[in-house]
Amino acid sequence: MKNCSACHEPVDVSDRFCETCGFLLIKDSSAMATFQALTEPIFPNCQKCDSINLEADGFCNQCGFRNPIHRDRFEQILQPGFAALSDRGIRHSQNEDCFAIAQLADGRSIIVVCDGVSSSMNPGMASQSASQSACESVQESLKANLDPEAALVQGIHQAQLAVAKLASISKGEPPSTTIVAAIISDCHSNLSNSDPSNSRISSVQVTIAWLGDSRAYWLGSTPETSCQLTQDHSWCEDVVAAGELSQEQAERSPQAHAITRWLGVDAEDVVPSLVTIDLAGPGRLVLCSDGLWNYASGVPEFYQALHHPPGTEAKVIVRQGVEFALRCGGQDNITIALLELQSKGPETS
Amino acid sequence: MTTQFNAQVYQNAYLPEGSQEVNAIMTITTDSESDGQTGSRISGTSGTPRVFGVICDTSGSMEGVKIQSAKHAIAKVIELLPSDAYFFIVTGSSQATLLSGLTLATDSAKNTALAALRTVTANRSTAISTWLNLALQQFKLMPGAIAQALLLTDGQNDSSDLNALDKALNACENQFQCDCRGVGTEWRVSQLQTIARKLLGTADIIADASAMEDDFRAILGQAMSKQVSDIALRLWTPQGAKVLFCKQVSPEILDITNKAKAVSGQIADYPTGAWGNQESRDYHFCIQVNAGNVGDEMLAGRASLVYSQNGVETKVAETRILAIWTDDEVRSAKIDRTVAHYTGQAELAQVIHEGMEARAQGNFEVATAKLSKAVQLSDESGNEATMKLLRKVVDIEDAATGTIRIRREVRKEDEMALETRSTKTTRINR
Known part of the structure; x- marks a missing residue:
């Protein structure tokens, strides 16, 4: 017998979703270990009144205050050059962002970042269910030799099913979330066979799919060689693209940040935007929620916020990125996933 | 079940x-x-027994059409009782009489009760405390049962019985529930409401004795539908x-x-x-x-x-x-619309109560202001039942703005109906 990681009710091992709350039940045991404890409190005693009588989800049975839970700030480090961090921020009482990262045995990497829509019901569960099911699905598809674009389309379809499952149980506005997912395929091995010295400037193929305003950036060695890889599905982006308003005018509008596409049963169109690009390393691929890019929207500012000398560990960069957003006000949840793309061959210098 | x-x-x-x-x-x-x-489920032990108590005023003022209608309506209730329910009948004036003791509603028990009912006549004064105490005694014979009663009266309680009534109510609270009905217009709304509220029941007016049978039938239906x-x-x-x-x-x-x-x-x-x-x-x-x-x-x-x-x-x-x-x-x-709705319904009941009180004291200025607000609130919330009752007390020119004129001549039963029923609320569409 195991328990649902969201509502802690007992669930059947063979079930795909929790019967009580509709939450995705994670199959992969290592991912399970990462995600299961997320909703549990960090400290054994209440941070307000010191009582040790805490509910499984952090609420104090004495004073009622919700204590920090692991979900409020959680980090995953897969390699020195591959890490992700998600943080509640300052102004929100809960972290409604989520991420899932994975690396296949053949060296391909998967990153998913989701940002639950605050006005919907259970946005935190939506982002967690969506990121986890997308990541699981993409891994399976790639192992079954699907090409990256097809794998991402399938992954986002699975994420949509997971979010829809939540809607069937929770009442009110159906749960919804943004999603940005990337597959990073290592292409340098062909080069390294013919000329080992060339392996340092190998190129990688990155395929990205998204719905909403969570973004992907490529950070090269200079601002000039960096770029934003996704284009938001937002009111602001739409009116600017249509030539109705200038970027500046649109950003001043109160609805600038309203997203026009998302995952959820109330979404009209859940076929993601897709892009595949070859990137010449070295550099860093960053996927993030708007809790970060709101404070550094343009590429030069974003580059500046996350710039670190070569060789800096990914976990250091994501932590400092979160610190940067918190210093700027932390108005929203902040999620950053970062993969360093460097030479795969031996260092020659 | x-x-x-x-x-x-x-x-x-x-x-x-x-x-x-x-x-x-x-x-x-x-x-x-x-x-x-x-x-989640609660299972009553299959077939938790239901006890239905009838408490009927037989004081002198009931004489005539009221006691005839009451006897007729109670007889109907007895006939309609399901055979697996228990019942008893208490009649009351200055003291209480156990007309029919607690019994299973078998055909023969019903016949005995109906025969006893035919002998009932109305005389003497009103001491409701004695009626409730006797009813309580009967309910206590069957602890754990779903205990519900119907109390019918037509007049005020004797002033000498007021302390005893408070005591009786405290004893009866949480022991049985009681719906209260006032027949005619000589009874006091606040008194009946006090009894009903203490005993988790409803209070209402039966202005016309001929409407009693339908009302009693509805109360019995509600009572028999209870499971836990x-x-x-x-x-x-x-x-x-x-x-x-x-x-x-x-x-x-x-x-x-x-x-x-x-x-x-x-x-x-x-x-x-x-x-x-x-x-x-x-x-x-x-x-x-x-x-x-x-x-x-x-x-x-x-x-x-x-x-x-x-x-x-x-x-x-x-x-x-x-x-x-x-x-x-x-x-x-943002105020949640359900919270806002019920805050409005509570205010509606409150302004009706205050408006009718002011009116009774001859303060027509305050009464107009309060009832004007009441008309607006029932219009806003679509509480048509309350609006219908308000129309009998005020002339409405424009409900949305609360433009009204107080009627000077109002039938007593319309006043009392508005007062007793003003706490009935509507729901909102979700």
């Missing part, structure tokens, strides 16, 4: 900085079918919190704040009486909590239903009431 309880909370959990008041509406519905996986009794609404609140009020707000307003029974320092039980299947009620909680900082989230209350049987306590349908402090005014300024 099992009764499945489902609960849902409606609230805007977001509070502005420094705010301490948390409002929430809890909707509780019951269902006999176990089709859904959600919700003594359900308490359990509310946990955080340390330092205070429950400002707890009210049933649908189908009608019943303030149960003072009925709270402390279970522990942070937990109180509020009685809700018996529940039938396919019932739905709304409760309004108003809780004062210690203010949190912006970004803090607090569990301001945990509400559930509790049923005790043979010392075993079953807790079902737990829901949460939250408080989240934010500096986002757009979020904190």
Whole structure:
């Protein structure tokens, strides 16, 4: 017998979703270990009144205050050059962002970042269910030799099913979330066979799919060689693209940040935007929620916020990125996933 | 037979900085079918016995058409009683008489009771305390049963009986529920409402004695639909919190704040009486909590239903009431529409009460202002039943703006109907 990681009710091992709350039940045991404890409190005693009588989800049975839970700030480090961090921020009482990262045995990497829509019901569960099911699905598809674009389309379809499952149980506005997912395929091995010295400037193929305003950036060695890889599905982006308003005018509008596409049963169109690009390393691929890019929207500012000398560990960069957003006000949840793309061959210098 | 309880909370959990008041509406519905996986069940021991007590005024003022109609309507109730129910009949004047003692509603028991009923005549004065005490005695013969009564009277209680009535009500509270009906217009609305509220029942007017039979039939139908009794609404609140009020707000307003029974320092039980299947009620909680900082989230209350049987306590349908402090005014300024609706319905009942009181004292200026507001509120909330009653007391020119004229000549029964029924609320479409 195991328990649902969201509502802690007992669930059947063979079930795909929790019967009580509709939450995705994670199959992969290592991912399970990462995600299961997320909703549990960090400290054994209440941070307000010191009582040790805490509910499984952090609420104090004495004073009622919700204590920090692991979900409020959680980090995953897969390699020195591959890490992700998600943080509640300052102004929100809960972290409604989520991420899932994975690396296949053949060296391909998967990153998913989701940002639950605050006005919907259970946005935190939506982002967690969506990121986890997308990541699981993409891994399976790639192992079954699907090409990256097809794998991402399938992954986002699975994420949509997971979010829809939540809607069937929770009442009110159906749960919804943004999603940005990337597959990073290592292409340098062909080069390294013919000329080992060339392996340092190998190129990688990155395929990205998204719905909403969570973004992907490529950070090269200079601002000039960096770029934003996704284009938001937002009111602001739409009116600017249509030539109705200038970027500046649109950003001043109160609805600038309203997203026009998302995952959820109330979404009209859940076929993601897709892009595949070859990137010449070295550099860093960053996927993030708007809790970060709101404070550094343009590429030069974003580059500046996350710039670190070569060789800096990914976990250091994501932590400092979160610190940067918190210093700027932390108005929203902040999620950053970062993969360093460097030479795969031996260092020659 | 099992009764499945489902609960849902409606609230805007977001509070502005420094705010301490948390409002929430809890909707509780019951269902006999176990089709859904959600919700939780309470099973009464199959066929919890139901006892129905009839308490009928036979004081001198009942003489004539009123006692004839009452005897006729009670006879109908006896005939309609299901054979697995128990019943008794108490008649009362200055003292109470056990016309028919507690018995299973077999055909022969019914015939005996009907024969006794035919001998009833009306005389002497009114001491309601004695009637209730005798009824209580009968209910106590069968503890654990679903105990419900119907009390019919036509006049005021003797002033010498007022203290005794208070005492009797305290003894009867939580022992049985009682719907109260006043026939004619010589009885006092506030007196009957006091009895009904204490005994978790309804109070209403039967202006015309000929309407009695239908009304009694409806009361019996309701009573026989009950499956489980003594359900308490359990509310946990955080340390330092205070429950400002707890009210049933649908189908009608019943303030149960003072009925709270402390279970522990942070937990109180509020009685809700018996529940039938396919019932739905709304409760309004108003809780004062210690203010949190912006970004803090607090569990301001945990509400559930509790049923005790043979010392075993079953807790079902737990829901949460939250408080989240934010500096986002757009979020904190929004009042949940269900909370807003019932706040409006409570105000409607209040202004009708105040308006009618002012009117009775001849203060037509205050009465006009209050009833004008009442017309606006019932118009806004689509409470057509209350609007219909208001129309008999005021002339309405424009309901939306509350432009009205007080009628000087109003039939007594219309006044009393408005007063007794003003606590009936409407629901909103969700």
